[in-house]
Amino acid sequence: MLSFRLAFPLLPFVVMAAAPAAAQKFETPLDPPPDHTRRYADCLKQARSDPLKALPMAEKWHADGGGLAARHCVAVAMFRAGRYVQAAAQFEAIARDMGQDRPRVRAELWAQAGQAWMEAGGAEKAAEAQGRALELNGHDADLWVERALSYAAMLAWPRAISDLDQALRLRPNNVEILVLRAAAWRNAGNPARALDDANRALKVAADHSEALLERGFAYLARGERPQANADFDKVLRLVPPESKAARRAEAGKRGEQPGAAPPAPTAPPKPGGKR
Incomplete structure (x- = not known):
């Protein structure tokens, strides 16, 4: 962090x-x-x-x-x-x-x-x-x-x-916090709640790559591969090919869930501007 x-x-x-x-x-x-x-x-x-x-x-x-x-x-x-x-x-x-x-x-x-x-x-x-x-x-x-x-x-x-x-x-409705909670719900074994938080985040920021990844992994955990792959494909269109997000999306398309801990934000989530 x-x-x-x-x-x-x-x-x-x-x-x-x-x-x-x-x-x-x-x-x-x-x-x-x-x-x-x-x-x-x-x-x-x-x-x-x-x-x-x-x-x-x-x-x-x-x-x-x-x-x-x-x-x-x-x-x-x-x-x-x-x-x-x-x-x-x-x-x-x-x-x-x-x-x-x-x-x-x-x-x-x-x-x-x-x-x-x-x-x-x-x-x-x-x-x-x-x-x-x-x-x-x-x-x-x-x-x-x-x-x-x-x-x-x-x-x-x-x-x-x-x-x-x-x-x-x-x-x-802070996107970064919603993404973190989605990851926590997913790791806690509740993909339905993870999906809810990812969807809330995407209503605020439709092209947020981490929110798309979390929604994809929530779909994957629910056995909904077509929906998951659609989100992973969108991430691959949005991020650089060799980025961490791209590697996670590629792993998701292979049916692999990420590691245990949710990704830390690159900066503290803020409503806008410096703290």
């Missing part, structure tokens, strides 16, 4: 908490010193572009009193460098050390921890971290999708479906 959460800094007001307790005091969380804000942004930019170089710099900044902002940059650099377990532990520690303040920022930190655990192959720990995030911000559809994907990795299909239900309550 792409790390969209780690592509950007946390909300700017978290920087206030990053100041050394005795050395700097800010009047409000929304008014950090410009030089401190710039250092945080520069550190995260370096962490994204060259994490192995950024990591010792961020660690030195933390040793010099960089506080939570420096620690967050350390965690992002660890993540980008592939040190996922350490990054997850760091994100969680920062969230805990913030106490009861800034629930949305803490939710984002727990979500970032969840992504790191997923990259480390720890789906159960990821779901636990994402659960902590949802306790703080249950109105974030992306969070429900992320935990659903963790449950899918655990083959816990009823839990995945339940979380996708919550995401769809927040974003009704």
Whole structure:
């Protein structure tokens, strides 16, 4: 799963908490010193572009009193460098050390921890971290999708479906979420419900290749090969010949069902625009 959460800094007001307790005091969380804000942004930019170089710099900044902002940059650099377990532990520690303040920022930190655990192959720990995030911000559809994907990795299909239900309550008729739930229903052994969700998605986006694939696989599971092949043929007309979608469609035409986990979206499903 792409790390969209780690592509950007946390909300700017978290920087206030990053100041050394005795050395700097800010009047409000929304008014950090410009030089401190710039250092945080520069550190995260370096962490994204060259994490192995950024990591010792961020660690030195933390040793010099960089506080939570420096620690967050350390965690992002660890993540980008592939040190996922350490990054997850760091994100969680920062969230805990913030106490009861800034629930949305803490939710984002727990979500970032969840992504790191997923990259480390720890789906159960990821779901636990994402659960902590949802306790703080249950109105974030992306969070429900992320935990659903963790449950899918655990083959816990009823839990995945339940979380996708919550995401769809927040974003009704979102095509990407409907496709994910169709895949979850299919894997849960209910192709009729999978077909319903795929059809709902295709009413919104008639040429959506993943929705067509899911409808094809639902038809296949129901033994309706002509309908399945019609969808697989349409996918093959829509996508590049060597693409993953094309390979899945070709497998479907051979009568093969895909693997257990539903495909993760290439970006978090959104109603439009950046989050």
